Amino acid sequence: MARIVGAITTSHVPAIGKAIARNLHDDPYWKPLFDGYPPVRRWLAQARPDVAVVFYNDHGLNFFLDKMPTFAIGAAAQYRNDDEGWGIPTVPPFPGDQRLSWHLIERLVAEEFDVTTCQEMLVDHAFTIPMALLWPGRGAWPVRTVPVCINTVQHPLPSAVRCYKLGQAIGRAIESYPEDVRVVVIGTGGLSHQLDGERAGFINKAFDIEFMERLPGDPLWAARWSVPDLVKLAGTQGIELLMWLAARGALGGEAATVHSNYHIPISNTAAGLMLMERRTA
Amino acid sequence: MKGYALNKMCYSFNSAANREDFKRDEDAYCMRYGLNAEQREAIRRRNVLALIAAGGNVYYLAKFAGVMGLDVQDLGAQQTGMSKDAFKSRLVAAGR
Secondary structure, eight states, X not given: OOEEEEEEEEOOOHHHHHHHHTTOTTSTTTHHHHTTSXXXXXXHHHHOOXXXXXXXXXXXXXXXXXSOOSEEEEOOSEEBOOOOSSOOOOOOOEEBOHHHHHHHHHHHHHTTOOXXXXXXXBOOHHHHHHHHHHSOSSSOOOSEEEEEEEOOSSSSOOOHHHHXXXXXXXXXXXXXXXXXXXXXXXXXXXXXXXXXXXXXXXXXXXXXXXXXXXXXXOGGGGGGSXXXXXXXXXXXXXXXXXXXHHHHHHHOSSEEEEEEEEEEEETTEEEEEEEEEEOOO | OTTHHHHHHHHHTTSHHHHHHHHHOHHHHHHHTTOOHHHHHHHHHXXXXXXXXXXXXXXXXXXXXXXXXXXXXXXXXXXXXXOHHHHHHHHHHHTO
């Protein structure tokens, strides 16, 4: 049977992609961010996942407003990255896992999550940057992938509770997969930041810290707020914490933090990283 | 809704060929996407708050910013009326 080995949540700030391409890992601005990742990579080397199920939000690469699914899941043999318009270098394609994708889709729809299925799907920086941070080396991706895209572009957005429940359903679906594969779930985005409007540059350190502290043991803490309230607390783009909640939901049960990092600022963002495991006690 | 044409144009800037077309003849490009007068003026002024007021969605406006060679800190500085350095200093201060 398939097994979830852990959950990783990380920011996906576009500027990180440029910093990787320019090899700025030891630059004083970037070091506090990049130094967060080696412990997670060491954990990955031990945990040896075969597949990464990645919750992320598309920023207008694959989806436009003409057709905007709330929840979309990849079912392709391969996922390509492409030009996003503002100069981030593209990365090589990611292998898919179509059998697992369709298993997840079957189970999700059976659980009344009527997801959009995508047999072709471009993945943007929200998918590629976390992958590059976790498996550096420019494109020899050692895991198969299943992208799960959550709409944060066009309101109304799904609620925090709904995203958490989607994650839980995906977690159950993974654990009912008959093949003996090891799965890591990844949630990307956040933490607090806001790009648009007079409040551009908004960061809420106190909220982020509490969110990270609560996520393993009390994930529904963040679900007490509506989407508009979360936007007030975390910023218009800080709402990407929805992906963290989905990943936490997929991990299921009781969980504990194995490693975390938090740094302000990366670009306009409070950058966060967490590695969580199920607590088996 | 009201920003659809503007957002659709900005979405087209994912393509390098489209970015070049825009730079070659901005008026014709905006015309092709059916921008209204308010949207056309906001594009002409390169004014982010006006683009948002005209229905622009920041996820697509970011692609227009790319055409202009601006990063998100330039955008933040412009929207808050600060210098870029002051805007960056404020971000650093948020970490203390």
